[in-house]
Every structure is written in structure tokens, then in C-alpha cells.
């Protein structure tokens with residue numbers, strides 16, 4: 001039953017990327033880049049980050065939000081969101097505060113990450129009250145948290161059998177539209193494991209949109225330096241060879257069973273943000289390293305893949 005492989009030092013370094021991402025998000029939120037009333041429950045402390053890092057995170061969060069919104073506009077709230085490698089993402093709570101809370105929200109990550117997230121949720125009334133149903137029932141079973149419309153599940157995304165079992169336990173429903181989120185996650189999986197996972201998801205959800213945010217264009221000098229820095233922290237990118245130009249990322253999704261796919265590097269995403277949005281953010285802190293920000297934007301991409309006609313027109317400028 002328990003086919004969870006033991007965690008290697010490399011896995012520990014991957015797990016630590018959640019701490020990094022969450023701290024960077026909290027730092028940017030504190031500086032006013034975007035609003036998130038929940039991130040501070042998950043991250044107690046963060047050092048100030050460089051302006052280019054804050055802007056990079058802003059672009060990442062806005063890009064995901066923009067397409068989450070497009071998805072919900074097309075199918076309403078009778079749908080499900082499956083957050084792969086969710087880390088301490090607060091999207092569930094942010095949607096609950098809007099008119100866009102979805103019928104079912106499933107979060108998957110390594111058990112050590114979901115156990116921490118579960119512990120934090122249990123200790124914070126503000127988080128807990130948004131996941132209890134009318135009877136206030138929240139069940140913790142085998143380390144997973146189940147509530148009406150919210151499931152936080154520990155699993156290794158490299159083990160497809162386990163993913164299938166957990167999705168079933170979380171009430172994933174092939175008949176409902178599904179939004180699949182993979183924000184800085186797939187790149188940590190070996191290409192064969194990522195392919196098996198995506199192929200399964202594409203087959204299981206005939207009406208689905210997938211948002212993938214991760215590195216791209218890694219074959220150049222800047223990419224080499226990024227990889228070397230990550231390796232020095234013990235965190236190799238197992239999927240590095242797939243981090244090519246955005247068009248290749250879109251092609252990869254089509255080959256795995258998604259009918260439509262588009263991808264943009266973050267320079268394009270940045271340019272597509274509304275002028276007043278960009279202007280507001282540019283006023284928050286001076287940025288001396290314009291060139292560095294451009295380089296960072298050129299090495300991250302957002303890919304939007306989908307199945308079913310409903311989501312075929314999701315676009316940067318929609």
C-alpha cells in the first residue's frame with residue numbers, strides 16, 4: 001500500500017523550493033505588489049528581496065491569475081481546480097473571498113509539505129473557517145485533509161498510481177471541467193514521469209485547461225548560470241532538457257494529449273499586462289537592474305494547454 005519512496009537529499013532541496021517561493025511571495029505582498037490576506041499565516045518571516053525578484057513574482061502571480069480568471073469566466077464555478085505541487089499556495093482562500101469559489105479544490109504535494117500546510121490550517125481560525133462545511137467537518141485521514149470542496153493530499157507526483165488514488169480520494173470528477181495548475185513544479189520531475197502525469201491528466205479530463213509556469217530557454221549562457229546556481233543548492237532540475245523555447249513547450253503539451261496549447265515567455269506576458277497595472281508596480285520600488293529583469297523574464301514561460309472547445313480561445317490578450 002505504502003509505495004512512497006524515501007526522500008533523497010535532492011528531494012529535500014526540491015521541497016525547500018516551496019519555502020523560497022512562499023517567502024518571496026510574502027515579501028512582494030508586504031511591499032504592495034498584490035493582495036493576499038493569507039500568505040502571512042504560512043510564512044512568518046521573510047527578508048526583503050531584490051526589486052527584480054519581486055517584479056518577477058508579480059508577473060508570475062498575475063499571469064496565473066489572469067488565466068485562472070479566464071477559465072472561470074468560461075465554465076463558472078461548477079468545476080474543479082487541481083493544484084499540482086501546491087506548496088503553500090493560498091489560491092483556495094483567495095477564491096473563497098471572491099465570487100469564484102469552485103465546487104472542488106484539490107491540492108497535491110509531497111507529504112511533508114502537505115503535513116505542514118495541514119498543521120498551519122488547523123491552527124488558524126481564519127484558514128480553517130473557510131474550509132469547513134456547515135457542520136464544520138474537517139477530516140484528517142492518513143495525513144490528508146478532507147473537507148467539503150477542499151482536499152489537501154500528500155503524494156509523489158512521480159508515482160502515477162499514487163496520484164490516481166489521491167485524485168479519486170479527493171473526488172476528482174472527469175465529467176466536470178478541470179483547471180490543472182503546475183506553477184514551478186513539472187521541471188522538478190524527470191521527463192518520463194512528467195509525461196506520464198500529463199498524459200494521464202489529459203486523458204482523465206476531457207474538458208480541461210492546464211497552466212504551466214516554469215523555466216524556458218535554458219540552453220543559453222544565462223540559463224547555464226541559473227542551472228549552476230540551483231545545482232550549488234543541491235537542487236537539480238530533472239526536467240531541464242525540456243525547458244526550451246516557449247513554442248517547444250506548447251508542442252510538448254500537444255504531443256501529450258492536449259488539443260490546444262500556447263506559450264509565451266514572461267517578457268510577452270509583462271507587455272500584455274494592462275498599462276495601469278504595470279505603471280503601479282513600477283512605482284513601488286526603483287529598479288536599477290532593468291537588464292537583469294529582462295533576462296529573468298526571458299527565462300520563464302507560461303504555457304496554457306487545453307482540451308475541449310470551451311477553452312480553445314484562452315489567450316494572453318483575451
Ligand SMILES: C[S@@+](CC[C@H](N)C(=O)[O-])C[C@H]1O[C@@H](n2cnc3c(N)ncnc32)[C@H](O)[C@@H]1O
Pocket residue numbers: 014015016017018021022084085086087088089108109110113155156157158182183184185188189
Ligand atoms: C517552487 S515550489 C512551488 C509551489 C507552488 N506551486 C507555488 O508556486 O507557490 C515547487 C513545489 O513542487 C513540489 N514538488 C516538486 N516535485 C514534487 C513531486 N515529485 N511530488 C509532489 N510535489 C512535488 C515541491 O514540494 C514544492 O512544494
